[in-house]
Amino acid sequence: MNLNQIHNIYFIGIGGIGMSALARYFKNIGKNVSGYDKTETQLTKELQQEGIQVHFEDNINLIPKDFYVENTLVVITPAVPVLLAEWNYFIERKFIIKKRAEVLGLITKDTFCFAVAGTHGKTTTSSILAHILLDSGLDVTSFLGGIVENYNSNLVGNGKTITVVEADEFDRSFLHLHPNIACITSMDADHLDIYGDANAIEESFREFADKVEDKSKLFYANGLVLDGVSVGVNDDAKITAQNIKIEKGYYVFDAKFGNELIENIQFGLPGHHNLSNALMALSMAKTYGVENDKIKNALASFKGIRRRFSFQIREEKLTYIDDYAHHPTEINAVHQAVTELFPNKKVCAVFQPHLFSRTKDFADDFAKSLSKFDEVLLLEIYPARELPMEGVNSTWLLGKVENKNKKLISKEELFTEIKASDATVFVTIGAGDLGEMVPQIKKTLSEKVELE
Structure with a gap:
C-alpha cells in the first residue's frame, strides 16, 4: 500500500493515545482526517481544536461523506469491539483497513x-x-x-x-x-x-x-x-x-x-x-x-509527561501527584519515588484498577503494592474493552490489601474522602477514566489547603 496515494484517513478509536498521534501526523502532512471514539476526553477535544472531526456515537451516518470514497484508509485499534457498526460498514464494503501498528510500520x-x-x-x-x-x-x-x-x-x-x-x-x-x-x-x-x-x-x-x-x-x-x-x-x-x-x-x-x-x-x-x-x-x-x-x-x-508522576500540586503543606501506573511493578515504582522525595509524610493512594483480566491475573501483587501506602482509597475496576468477570471486583481486591486504613469508594465519594484525609501527599494511580477527574481532584485539594 502506498500512503502517498491515499488522501482520507479514518480512525476508529481516534482518542487512544497511539491513534491520536497518528491522526496528528496525517493531519500535519495534509491528509483529510476524521474519526470515531466512544468517549469525549481532553485528548479528543485537543484533536478537534486542531481541525480534526471527531464524533462519539457509533453511527455510519456520522461518518463525513468524503470518507465514503475508495481511497480512504481505515485505521483501527485492537481494543475496538468486533460488533461496532462503523467497523463492519467498512469491512462489508472492502475498504483498506489496517491496525495502528501496521500503519506505524509503513510510515517508519x-x-x-x-x-x-x-x-x-x-x-x-x-x-x-x-x-x-x-x-x-x-x-x-x-x-x-x-x-x-x-x-x-x-x-x-x-x-x-x-x-x-x-x-x-x-x-x-x-x-x-x-x-x-x-x-x-x-x-x-x-x-x-x-x-x-x-x-x-x-x-x-x-x-x-x-x-x-x-x-x-x-x-x-x-x-x-x-x-x-x-x-x-x-x-x-x-x-x-x-x-x-x-x-x-x-x-x-x-x-x-x-x-x-x-x-x-x-x-x-x-x-x-x-x-x-x-x-x-x-x-x-x-x-x-x-x-x-x-x-x-x-x-x-526535560519536563516530563502528562500522567507520569505528574505534579499537580507541589506546596509545602500539600502535594498531589497523578500517575498512569496500572501494573504492580509500576505502582511499586511510584511508591519508591514518592517516599524518596517525601520521607516521613503520610501518603494517600487513590487507585482505579484497569481491566478485569489484569486485576484477576495480578490481584496478590496489586494488594502487596497498595499495602505499602499509608492510606488506600480504591475505586471500582475500569473495564475498558472487557465484560465483567464473576467474582473479580474491587471488593475482592480490597480484601487482599493488608492495610487497616483502606476503603472502597465511588467516584462521587472520592472528593469527600480526600477532603477528610489527614494525608499531606496524595497520589492518583490508574489507566482508566480517573485521569479525566484530575482537574476536579486538584481543585478539591487546593480548596482543602485554603480552608486549613
Missing part, C-alpha cells in the same frame, strides 16, 4: 527507526529520547504514548528521516516495526488475556529483539536474558548510573558508558525507574552520534 519503514519496547517505561524512555534528538537539531518525528509536557503533544517533531516509536507488545504489534536502534526496558508478565502466560510474552520480546541485527544497537534492562548491551542503575551493567545525588529536587549523577564517564548529568523525573529510562535514552542517542553536551542539556530540560 523507510526512516532510521528508534524503537522503545517494554511492559513498563516505554512512554517515558521514548519521550526522553525524542526530546534529546529534537533538542539536538535532528530531523525527527516521534510517535509517543503520552503527552510530553515540553511540547504538549504525543507527536513530537516533523522530520522525514528519523522516527522514534513506542514498540507496543499488546497484540504483538511491535513485530510490524523495522528498528535500527532499539531498547527493551522490561519484560514483566502483562496482557495475559492475549499471551496466556509469561513465557509467551518473553518469547515475543525476543522475536522483537531479533529484528535488530547489530546487537551493539540493542539495549536492555540489566537482568533480562538478551543478547545486547545491558543498562542499569548502580549495578554491574555495561552502561550504568553512578554517584547519584538529589539536589534541589533533581537527580545529579554520572553515567558510565563503556570506558567513558559522563559527569554531572541533571535529570528532574523522580524514581530510580526514571533514572533507568533516562540512561536508556542516553544510550540510544549517544550510539547514534549525539554529543554528550547536547544529551546533558536535553536531559536537564
